[in-house]
Amino acid sequence: MYFLLQYDRALGELASIDQYSDEQKEQAEEDRLSVELAHYRAKRSIEVVLLEAASRDALLNTHRRYFESVSSLGRLASS
Amino acid sequence: MCKNRFSAETVSKSSVDRLGDRLKNGDPIESDLRELDLYRRSAGTDYDRVITAIREMGYSVTGRPLKSTQSIIDKLRRESCRLTQMQDIAGCRVVVPDIKNQDEAVKALSERLPRASVIDRRKKPNFGYRAVHIIARCETMSVEIQIRTDAQHKWSELSEKLSDLKGIEVKYGGGSEQTRKLLTSSGNLIRDLEANEIQVTSIKDAIDRAVSTIGAATADSTASNQLKTSMEKLRQTSENLNKSILQRRLETLRLIDEYLNNPED
Numbered sequence: 070m071y072f073l074l075q076y077d078r079a080l081g082e083l084a085s086i087d088q089y090s091d092e093q094k095e096q097a098e099e100d101r102l103s104v105e106l107a108h109y110r111a112k113r114s115i116e117v118v119l120l121e122a123a124s125r126d127a128l129l130n131t132h133r134r135y136f137e138s139v140s141s142l143g144r145l146a147s148s
Numbered sequence: 149m150c151k152n153r154f155s156a157e158t159v160s161k162s163s164v165d166r167l168g169d170r171l172k173n174g175d176p177i178e179s180d181l182r183e184l185d186l187y188r189r190s191a192g193t194d195y196d197r198v199i200t201a202i203r204e205m206g207y208s209v210t211g212r213p214l215k216s217t218q219s220i221i222d223k224l225r226r227e228s229c230r231l232t233q234m235q236d237i238a239g240c241r242v243v244v245p246d247i248k249n250q251d252e253a254v255k256a257l258s259e260r261l262p263r264a265s266v267i268d269r270r271k272k273p274n275f276g277y278r279a280v281h282i283i284a285r286c287e288t289m290s291v292e293i294q295i296r297t298d299a300q301h302k303w304s305e306l307s308e309k310l311s312d313l314k315g316i317e318v319k320y321g322g323g324s325e326q327t328r329k330l331l332t333s334s335g336n337l338i339r340d341l342e343a344n345e346i347q348v349t350s351i352k353d354a355i356d357r358a359v360s361t362i363g364a365a366t367a368d369s370t371a372s373n374q375l376k377t378s379m380e381k382l383r384q385t386s387e388n389l390n391k392s393i394l395q396r397r398l399e400t401l402r403l404i405d406e407y408l409n410n411p412e413d
């Protein structure tokens with residue numbers, strides 16, 4: 070499945086996440102562009118990222134940065 | 149065959165690189181963003197093939213079919229590469245438990261994927277970043293596969309998060325002294341953990357060899373002595389490394405607390 074993430078880098082916060090089935094890949098790609106253009110026109114600095122993973126848990130495991138704080142990632146890195 | 153109209157047949161390399169120059173040199177305009185989107189999507193078929201191959205081999209993989217616009221612009225500004233030379237427009241990530249599994253995955257994937265080249269950043273870390281990357285050279289574009297151990301991955305996530313909050317320079321050796329100290333300390337911890345794994349595996353292999361020799365010839369006193377020596381070495385190595393790892397872990401935790409409670413910047 071595909072996940073469309075809107076991430077505020079400066080705040081380190083995930084603004085939103087939308088989920089698509091494998092069959093909706095093209096739609097996810099179209100939406101990625103539309104969202105990026107909307108932020109561009111509004112002069113908002115939001116990173117728009119499209120990722121594909123078997124599940125939301127799999128996505129969390131490989132891309133924690135979008136979901137977790139420095140504190141949590143720091144403790145994980147020292148565990 | 150690529151379905152996208154932005155393919156090698158219809159768009160020249162030079163026009164893609166001119167787009168790259170515009171992205172690099174100034175704020176992109178809306179038509180640049182649309183053009184970049186089409187270029188990225190031309191990697192779709194290659195990306196799908198690579199992801200399918202990795203999944204067929206039994207690995208859990210997260211794909212990133214389209215590198216984000218901000219990441220592309222950052223890379224164009226940071227490095228001297230042109231847009232058409234960028235090897236990670238499409239990419240994916242595999243996280244494995246340890247070095248042994250990482251080595252196995254690198255071997256298996258580099259044999260399976262087309263014209264693969266391996267970049268081993270464990271031997272030469274990039275500002276603390278340790279991982280192995282495989283570049284699969286496909287029909288239309290290259291696809292990058294990041295293979296990280298769990299420990300390497302945890303460090304990378306911390307580094308990326310700090311770079312989000314403090315600036316991209318953090319990933320490339322910059323940032324405040326406090327941030328650099330934190331990343332160096334946690335990076336050294338992971339380096340030691342993995343050195344421990346390699347040493348213990350090597351000693352265990354020596355023990356296995358000695359045991360198998362003893363099994364073949366019970367009266368072989370040389371093998372028996374080798375076994376005793378290896379076991380003692382294993383005990384000492386583990387003890388020393390565990391002490392060192394514990395110290396590094398405590399130091400890293402102290403720096404994290406300091407960072408969170410009293411950030412310098």
